[in-house]
Amino acid sequence: MLYFSKWKAFAILAVSAIICLMAVPSLLSPTAYESLPGFLQRKIVLGLDLQGGSYIVLQVDAESVRKVRLEHLRDDARRVLRDAKIGYTGLAIQGDAVQVRIRDGQDADAALTQLRALAQPLGGPMSTSGQLDTDVSRDGNVIALTPTSAGIQSRTIQAVAQSIEIIRKRIDQLGTTEPSIQRQGADRIQVQVPGLQDPSRLKALLGQTAQLTFRLVDTTMSPQQALQGRAPAGTEILYSQDNPPVPYLIEQRILVAGEDLTDAQPSFDPNTREPVVTFRFNTNGARRFAEATQANVGRPFAIILDNQVISAPVIREPILGGSGQISGNFTVQQANDLAILLRAGALPVPLQVVEERTVGPGLGADSIRAGLIASIVGAALVALFMIATYGLFGVIANIAVAINVGMIFGVLAMLGATLTLPGIAGVVLTVGIAVDSNVLIYERIREEARAGRSAISAIDAGFSRALATILDSNITTFIAAAVLFYVGSGPVRGFAITFGIGIITTVFTAFTLTRLMVALWVRWRRPQRVPI
Amino acid sequence: MRLLRIVPDDTKFDFIRFRRISFPISALLSIVALVAFFTLGLNFGIDFKGGTLLEVRYANNTLNIGDVRSRLEALDLGEVQIQEIGGEGEVLIRVAQQPGGEQAQQAVVGKVRAALGEGVEYRRVEVVGPRVSQELLSYGIVGLMMAVLCILVYLWFRFEWQFALGASIANFHDIVLTIGFMAIFQIDFDLTSVAALLTILGYSLNDTIVIYDRIREMLRRYKKMPTDELLNASINSTLSRSVITHVTVTLALLALVLFGGRAIHSFSVTMMFGVVLVGTYTSIFIASPLLIYLGVSTRTLAEKPESKGPNAKAERLAP
Numbered sequence: 045m046l047y048f049s050k051w052k053a054f055a056i057l058a059v060s061a062i063i064c065l066m067a068v069p070s071l072l073s074p075t076a077y078e079s080l081p082g083f084l085q086r087k088i089v090l091g092l093d094l095q096g097g098s099y100i101v102l103q104v105d106a107e108s109v110r111k112v113r114l115e116h117l118r119d120d121a122r123r124v125l126r127d128a129k130i131g132y133t134g135l136a137i138q139g140d141a142v143q144v145r146i147r148d149g150q151d152a153d154a155a156l157t158q159l160r161a162l163a164q165p166l167g168g169p170m171s172t173s174g175q176l177d178t179d180v181s182r183d184g185n186v187i188a189l190t191p192t193s194a195g196i197q198s199r200t201i202q203a204v205a206q207s208i209e210i211i212r213k214r215i216d217q218l219g220t221t222e223p224s225i226q227r228q229g230a231d232r233i234q235v236q237v238p239g240l241q242d243p244s245r246l247k248a249l250l251g252q253t254a255q256l257t258f259r260l261v262d263t264t265m266s267p268q269q270a271l272q273g274r275a276p277a278g279t280e281i282l283y284s285q286d287n288p289p290v291p292y293l294i295e296q297r298i299l300v301a302g303e304d305l306t307d308a309q310p311s312f313d314p315n316t317r318e319p320v321v322t323f324r325f326n327t328n329g330a331r332r333f334a335e336a337t338q339a340n341v342g343r344p345f346a347i348i349l350d351n352q353v354i355s356a357p358v359i360r361e362p363i364l365g366g367s368g369q370i371s372g373n374f375t376v377q378q379a380n381d382l383a384i385l386l387r388a389g390a391l392p393v394p395l396q397v398v399e400e401r402t403v404g405p406g407l408g409a410d411s412i413r414a415g416l417i418a419s420i421v422g423a424a425l426v427a428l429f430m431i432a433t434y435g436l437f438g439v440i441a442n443i444a445v446a447i448n449v450g451m452i453f454g455v456l457a458m459l460g461a462t463l464t465l466p467g468i469a470g471v472v473l474t475v476g477i478a479v480d481s482n483v484l485i486y487e488r489i490r491e492e493a494r495a496g497r498s499a500i501s502a503i504d505a506g507f508s509r510a511l512a513t514i515l516d517s518n519i520t521t522f523i524a525a526a527v528l529f530y531v532g533s534g535p536v537r538g539f540a541i542t543f544g545i546g547i548i549t550t551v552f553t554a555f556t557l558t559r560l561m562v563a564l565w566v567r568w569r570r571p572q573r574v575p576i
Numbered sequence: 577m578r579l580l581r582i583v584p585d586d587t588k589f590d591f592i593r594f595r596r597i598s599f600p601i602s603a604l605l606s607i608v609a610l611v612a613f614f615t616l617g618l619n620f621g622i623d624f625k626g627g628t629l630l631e632v633r634y635a636n637n638t639l640n641i642g643d644v645r646s647r648l649e650a651l652d653l654g655e656v657q658i659q660e661i662g663g664e665g666e667v668l669i670r671v672a673q674q675p676g677g678e679q680a681q682q683a684v685v686g687k688v689r690a691a692l693g694e695g696v697e698y699r700r701v702e703v704v705g706p707r708v709s710q711e712l713l714s715y716g717i718v719g720l721m722m723a724v725l726c727i728l729v730y731l732w733f734r735f736e737w738q739f740a741l742g743a744s745i746a747n748f749h750d751i752v753l754t755i756g757f758m759a760i761f762q763i764d765f766d767l768t769s770v771a772a773l774l775t776i777l778g779y780s781l782n783d784t785i786v787i788y789d790r791i792r793e794m795l796r797r798y799k800k801m802p803t804d805e806l807l808n809a810s811i812n813s814t815l816s817r818s819v820i821t822h823v824t825v826t827l828a829l830l831a832l833v834l835f836g837g838r839a840i841h842s843f844s845v846t847m848m849f850g851v852v853l854v855g856t857y858t859s860i861f862i863a864s865p866l867l868i869y870l871g872v873s874t875r876t877l878a879e880k881p882e883s884k885g886p887n888a889k890a891e892r893l894a895p
Contacts, residue, residue, distance in 0.1 A: 093839065101708065103678070243701070244686070251682075396678045398705040400685075407631065407699035407839075414837030422831030426824045432580040433820060465839050466768055469832055473775070473847075476828030477782070480821040484786065487817040494585060513789045516734060517782040523726045524778030528771055531719030533712075536771045543775070576579065 046563040056556040064450035066457045088456045091464030096405035097238035102395040104203045104231045113191045117142045141190040156182045203392045213388035243402045253394045254385035256302035260295045261344040267291040284353040299336040304329025308386035310379040319379035320371040330366025338362040415468035422472045441482035444558045451549040464538030474546030481554035485510040493574040522547045583816040591811045592804045595865035609756020616759045621766030626673035626709035628684040631700035634665035647691045678705040716770040738870040746863035750780045754850040768843040776850030783859040
């Protein structure tokens, strides 16, 4: 137990030193860190609770996915029936299905065949599962199109993937450092943005679908008449952003939508000096916008964002250049954010914020200070106690614990793990538990010496017997840490990581470093008596 | 230099006979804990209950807690707790979960911000919707149960079933007492509390196993010793280690309680109770004496081959 070959001693020291040194890049200034070679650029990430920032979980609502899917089905059904020149009435969304009544019973079969073509195989056209995303059924003259739950599920997954891309584009525009955007489970997106002063802006950017459409205003009746009576077919009432909101009667038909924008920038109207957003259409959008404006000179059209009317200017002349501007009493920031949203594109479905945790930079700094003070005080108290109890062997234990802590940070850096405030607590607790391995060894040595063994034989037996116990007791604690890592989230996971790594490094140092240091001491002093 | 020696060499306390006192005490405490749990209930934080939490700071003594209270009450948000903390103009505001799904929770922050006006530093804002809080709660419960189960299986594998059963009864006792403690003092029960409970579990077991390891070793060595004498000798010979380790862990925890900051305060206090008060007591006075009732004796091990695990290997290596 006390014999170490030269190369073994060297290997132990080398491994410990290298792992400790891995923590060094985390301490460097950003410029020094950047100058390191790539394989050394690994560092500990401070958790949001320490550096301040926002953690937001967004959820794609299966109901919204269903609603969007139903709306598309309805529009597709209308197009299909029109193209096939089949007469129908009452095309509408009824609960979980789109229903339509075919006027002439003779057409019903033809209509069914046409509408069946709208159902897509799940998993793409090459899929062999035979499952479709939509059920098309006929009951007399009524045909119902019902999205299947498997279809909704696969669309939800698609929606999450698309949303992650769009959210990334939006957040990149904020210019914050190292945002993290990840899928969480089947229908959630976890967004972490460090160091943001005001999360309300972030939430506003994430929470908006940003579906932009250009549509004509229906002027055949006033919105008030439409509100009282029946709005003409193919129109709906939408409100402006003003307070109180002003109603507009808007055609459902979309002239051009946000997908056809190639660019959007905030700027100022040269005449009014008001903040506006200027935009440019792609070729397709420009052509359609030109045609629409040519045909409707003198009529108002509306610019609509997420079912709210931003402005409704009158078309004075055809707009052929493929660009334009949106003005709507914006502040500079609003114009800026709208431009960001338009550039990044619309979310496929609305997202809901289901969890939000924001820590201001002030509290983060306080937590770092508190964690640091607690660590120093805790380590100092434990170290003093160990020296008081075990003298020289206490010093050896303290060196082992110090290297142990260095190794925890080294491993954290290698893994690129996140250090949270509970994580710091985990380190402090590790200091408490790491000395336990030394205590176990030393107490066992004392016992063996009392039982009448010579000093060297007592030290040897003490180590070999205590190490078995150390392994057994630490494995159970490690199981608890592993479960915690598995079920925990955020800061709790941070605790589990440092605690778990701490247990491993503790066992490692007990088996190698402490033993090596004691062995060297024994070889040097040839003790006749156990010094504890 | 004279070294500090807390526990004298060769103590001969009769821990096993003490079970006639410690078992009734533990039974009584467990009943108190369960009664507290069912009557007072746990003080669930927003992690498990949903709702909104804001920590705000008013600079330079501009805090008027009455004014904050009346402004927030005017919002009509249902149950609102307002608590002054620290002493530097900091206020903790807790708003209960709002009816009306996820969006309603989000609206709360905006309303509170508008009501408090300018000149307020928002140090922490947490909003947990109904869906997430439900999940976190079930994750927490599943996590605790999974940990107990995994540890049980491990102990069963490494020791005999009597030890596994004894350790898990002791474990259960620890968790019940700690939960009772949290109910009586209405300590915030949130995700970090689950972490605290799991760590207490790990620590308490760590301790129990050190003693069990020794019991197993003695069972192998002294085949003729009566069980109660053997258990006593095992506890006494590890007593010095138990006490010293608990001093060091207490010192580390003390630093966390005093200087670790408010964010982990309830975590540190719970750990202090669970590890320092309950953990040690359990391993010495509950877990080990229990083995008598579970029928551990030298015969338990005789059925198994001796060369099992690293302990046997250690035996071989020792001169």
